[in-house]
Each structure stands twice: as C-alpha cells, then as structure tokens.
Amino acid sequence: MSHVYVLVELEAGQSGKLSPVTAELITAARALGAVSAVVVSESSLGLAPQLAELGAAQVVEATAADYSQRILTPEVDALHALGAANPAPIVIAATPAGNEIAGRVAARLASGALANVSAINPDGSAKHSIFGGSVEVSATAAGSCPVYTVRPGAVKADPQPAEGAVAPMPLPAGTDRDAVVTSFQPAKASLRPDISQAKVVVAGGRGVEDNFASVVEPLADALDAAVGSTRDAVDLGYYDSASQIGQTGVTVSPDLYIGMGISGAIQHTSGMQTSGTIVVINQDQDEPFFQIADLGVVGDLHEIAPALAAEINSRRA
Known part of the structure; x- marks a missing residue:
C-alpha cells in the first residue's frame, strides 16, 4: 500500500x-x-x-x-x-x-x-x-x-x-556543520487566539490609522478573536507584522472575519477569502472589499467598532 x-x-x-x-x-x-x-x-x-x-x-x-x-x-x-x-x-x-x-x-x-x-x-x-x-x-x-x-x-x-x-x-547527534543554539528567549505569548487557527478574526487596514488599540483590539477581545492587519497597516507602523494577512503574510480561514478600514486589494483578500462569513466596515461604499462581503456596513468605523464591542460585552455580561 x-x-x-x-x-x-x-x-x-x-x-x-x-x-x-x-x-x-x-x-x-x-x-x-x-x-x-x-x-x-x-x-x-x-x-x-x-x-x-x-x-x-x-x-x-x-x-x-x-x-x-x-x-x-x-x-x-x-x-x-x-x-x-x-x-x-x-x-x-x-x-x-x-x-x-x-x-x-x-x-x-x-x-x-x-x-x-x-x-x-x-x-x-x-x-x-x-x-x-x-x-x-x-x-x-x-x-x-x-x-x-x-x-x-x-x-x-x-x-x-x-x-x-x-x-x-x-537520530544522530549534530556535527560541526550544524548551527548551535547557545541561548533562547521565547517571544511573549499573546492571550488572543493564534491568527492562523482562530475561528474569529477582526482585522484593520490603513483606515484604522494608529487606533488599533482603541478600535480593533476591543472588538476582537469582545469576540475572543485574533487581530489581523493589512500590509499597509504594518508598513505604516500601525500594528505588528505577525498580524499581517495576505500574500506576504498569513492565510486565515475563520468562521467569521470582520475587516475595518480595508480597501480589499487582492494582496490582502488572497489571504482571507475562504472565510465563512465576511463582514466589511468602511465609510466608502465603493471599496472593492464590499464585493466579497456577506455583510457590508457603510459608516465611520471609529464609531461603529466601539459601539459594537460595547453591545457584545453588555449581552455577554
């Protein structure tokens, strides 16, 4: 066989x-x-x-x-x-x-x-x-x-x-040609789910600006979700590179994906388009991200995300 x-x-x-x-x-x-x-x-x-x-x-x-x-x-x-x-x-x-x-x-x-x-x-x-x-x-x-x-x-x-x-x-022991680890300091583990395996992902793009801590993270925590980002957000220093989703980042396939302030460039969507339910929040209804969304919300994400997080937390209390 x-x-x-x-x-x-x-x-x-x-x-x-x-x-x-x-x-x-x-x-x-x-x-x-x-x-x-x-x-x-x-x-x-x-x-x-x-x-x-x-x-x-x-x-x-x-x-x-x-x-x-x-x-x-x-x-x-x-x-x-x-x-x-x-x-x-x-x-x-x-x-x-x-x-x-x-x-x-x-x-x-x-x-x-x-x-x-x-x-x-x-x-x-x-x-x-x-x-x-x-x-x-x-x-x-x-x-x-x-x-x-x-x-x-x-x-x-x-x-x-x-x-x-x-x-x-x-297995045989290493030889002189092997690189040898002399010390090791593990990265600080996140309390949120691993992004590549998370059932829920809340992601932010350029439109979030440097407000990930006050906009994206509270909603992610309310949903027990991982935090994702676009390459633009990472390049601009808005969030850590380990969260980047897309061609040059990680691939995710959660049951629920919420994207905020993201235009929907193919570089990003190639890494999340197999998600179960896709929710898009953006004030520009003409952004291409809406074309693959199951639910699109047109409005100010800086107002919508905190209100949504507060409502979820109140219902879970």
Whole structure:
C-alpha cells in the first residue's frame, strides 16, 4: 500500500502539544496513501494516541538528545533518512520553518518541492492559488519523494482514526556543520487566539490609522478573536507584522472575519477569502472589499467598532 510522511507540527512554546495544522496536514496527505506521522523532538512526547485519532497509521518518534540546541536540522535529518530508506511523498506545513525544511529535504533526496499548496490530489499533483488567488493551477513535482508544503487553513481537518503504530527512530547527534543554539528567549505569548487557527478574526487596514488599540483590539477581545492587519497597516507602523494577512503574510480561514478600514486589494483578500462569513466596515461604499462581503456596513468605523464591542460585552455580561 502506498504511504506518505507528514511532519508533525507542534505548538510554539508548548512542548508536547499538537498544533491544529497537524490535523489539516494529515487530512491533505491521506489522498496519497497511509499516513506516517513524523514527530521530531528531544524525547518521546507520547503523541501516538492523538495522532492515531487524526488518521496516522504509523507514528515515527524521531528523537535527538541535542534537539533543543539545533535549528531545523533534526527535522531534515529525520525526513531525509525516512525518504532514502523507503521513498514516499512528504507533507509539511507551509510555515517559514516548514518551507525551509522542505527545500533542504528535497535537495537531499533529489526530488521536487511544491510550496504553499492548497490541496493535494490522489495522482500526486497539487493545487496552487496564484496571482493573489485569482487563478488556480495544478502542478506536479518530480522524484521519488516529492515534497509538499500545505498552507495552514487551506484544508479542513477531517479526522479518520487509524492504527497509530509507534516506530522509534533515534537520530544522530549534530556535527560541526550544524548551527548551535547557545541561548533562547521565547517571544511573549499573546492571550488572543493564534491568527492562523482562530475561528474569529477582526482585522484593520490603513483606515484604522494608529487606533488599533482603541478600535480593533476591543472588538476582537469582545469576540475572543485574533487581530489581523493589512500590509499597509504594518508598513505604516500601525500594528505588528505577525498580524499581517495576505500574500506576504498569513492565510486565515475563520468562521467569521470582520475587516475595518480595508480597501480589499487582492494582496490582502488572497489571504482571507475562504472565510465563512465576511463582514466589511468602511465609510466608502465603493471599496472593492464590499464585493466579497456577506455583510457590508457603510459608516465611520471609529464609531461603529466601539459601539459594537460595547453591545457584545453588555449581552455577554
């Protein structure tokens, strides 16, 4: 039976906790065969039962005692060894780290790589959204171990329990060629949901100006939502770059997306157009963002957003 390797994604700063994108990767990879979920860590994390519930027929526990002192190379070593011994497609999350791992693994295995795909087909081809999501194309990668990176949020997780048989895999220690981590200071964790996995996203654009703290954040907090932004807002210093949605930012697919002061340029909409319900608030009714909105509100966002947040909080009290 054909099989496929999936690199398990863990929550940043939370040892042993699966990232929701892992379920998406396993769902996407299932089209290619039985899933071997590859967990790379310092020691066994005991994730086999959870991964089996998501659909992993096998769980490879690749461990390296010096894992915390190395960057990316343990994941590359594990996938390279698996692919060289038993060739099969490899599926990874399309994160900055994931895309770099994919490139390194593909080079080692002399196979092609397809980055930022939105779906994988049973014949091995994959779908890409290009030109800001206005065109969808299919592509294939050569080699015995084609590598795919799947955009978080592009595939809806569909868990189908499997056996989840555990296969231990000790990894060799790093060499003099490996970069060594001498110190580590994690970024301050936000109390809001992770933007790539949030069920509700409240985003602001240039029209919000530098009022994110008084306009966007209170509404997001009232809805237990993540805060997003456009590239313009980030470039102007209105909000942090980690919140940027679009071609050069993150892709989101929440159940509810509220966009305020956003024109609707394709650079931004390509990263959120698969949202369930899209609400647009803008004082200019001719902005293109209204064309994809399920609900459009024409008015002053600086008045509407605080009033909406206050009403939501009063009903939740």
